[in-house]
Amino acid sequence: MISLGIVGTNWITEQFVKATDETKTFSLTHVYSRTEIKAKSFIEDLNKKNVNVSTDLNSFFKENFNTVYIASPNSLHFSQAKLAIENGKNVIVEKPSTSTIEEFTILDKLAHEKGVYIFEAARHIHEPIFKKIQIVVDKHRDNLSGATLSYMKYSSRYDAYLEGKNPNVFTTKFSGGALYDLGVYTIYDAVVLFGRPGKVSYEAEILDSGIDGSGTLTLKYPKFDVNIIVGKTKNSYMSSEIYFGRDTLLLDNAGDINHLDWADDNKNITDVPTSKSENPMDSEAKEFARIMNENDTVSYDKLLKYARIVNRVLEQARTSAGLVFEADEEN
Missing domain, CATH: 3.30.360.10 (Dihydrodipicolinate Reductase; domain 2)
Incomplete structure (x- = not known):
């Protein structure tokens, strides 16, 4: 399974982690939260073991995991996704991935340069x-x-x-x-x-x-x-x-x-x-993992095109x- 870090400890991150468990696609290894108490409570509620906790975003993205799922408030998506990409992480970011098309263009270009994936999580x-x-x-x-x-x-x-x-x-x-x-x-x-x-x-x-x-x-x-x-x-x-x-x-x-x-x-x-x-x-977790595991650039480019038009x-x-x-x- 693909090692997963998450940003945020709300209901939607919990639902995504449960989807990855059900589909056996990603394995939660790292959690970022502004407070250690919230992060540990989140991990305990999911009955997870051996999950690392970070309260500093810069150090979090330097940790050893493959992909990050970002579900913070909309305006924070850009800066957090950009930092993740700069540190070589694949990114799954909740919709809308950015506040402006300029931000989206920057992330798109940067992900291409770094050779990582960026997915907009329009699950439906x-x-x-x-x-x-x-x-x-x-x-x-x-x-x-x-x-x-x-x-x-x-x-x-x-x-x-x-x-x-x-x-x-x-x-x-x-x-x-x-x-x-x-x-x-x-x-x-x-x-x-x-x-x-x-x-x-x-x-x-x-x-x-x-x-x-x-x-x-x-x-x-x-x-x-x-x-x-x-x-x-x-x-x-x-x-x-x-x-x-x-x-x-x-x-x-x-x-x-x-x-x-x-x-x-x-x-x-x-x-x-x-x-x-x-x-x-469930379906988006399976599809994102499949694209990464198979390096399916055709499907990835189609999703990226949709995201670009939507934004x-x-x-x-x-x-x-x-x-x-x-x-x-x-x-």
Whole structure:
């Protein structure tokens, strides 16, 4: 198995480590946290032994492990990934991998120069259910006529924001907001299924903190539009849809996809058989490890291309809405 270090001790790093255990792809050997107590508690909760703990990031990346998984606040991804690459580590970084396309370009170039991998962890595009969507879209591509994708979920941190606190996900300092969280899933859907859009526009509901609580995004393609609805300040239970003229593919959710239906012109709705892993990060763990073990540059280049387009679309959308991050001023 590939030796793994992680940055962060939150629920998503725990889920990723469990996925690597289930798939026998990576072996946790090093943990970085700002406090030793949190790191040790994290390791104990996972029932891990012989795991090294670091509270200094520079010394952490000099340790002897192969790959790092980074799941810190968005604005920290760039500096942490850059330091990891400079120390010869392969990088798996949570989406979005950077706050700006300039940051992404720097990491892309540096990883190539150092001969290491950098993966953006958009886990849902690796799941079997998403692969089934790709098959359906490819089969009916001649009739493809657009899509409506929705991912709105009331944030567990929004109440704290309303109480006057300053959660990371609702600040420009940490590159927060609906677009750079839930919106990344929907943009990945569009880019992987339909390619790079020609024009991008985003109408955002901007909170007092300067980030978007929700918004509507339009991606224009030569023959159709993709309309996207994202939000972290309200819940939506609306299905997402991909249109093929008279027929429609229904997704229960554009980000956390669990069920597919096909609706025809006569309003007949039939289930599209597929499968779903209990841990949604299993598939990406297996794919990242496979690419590294087999040195599959074709698959890697495809994922890198998707990430490059998604990060550019994110910045174009944010710019069109007048959203400014502190990271913009640093580049």
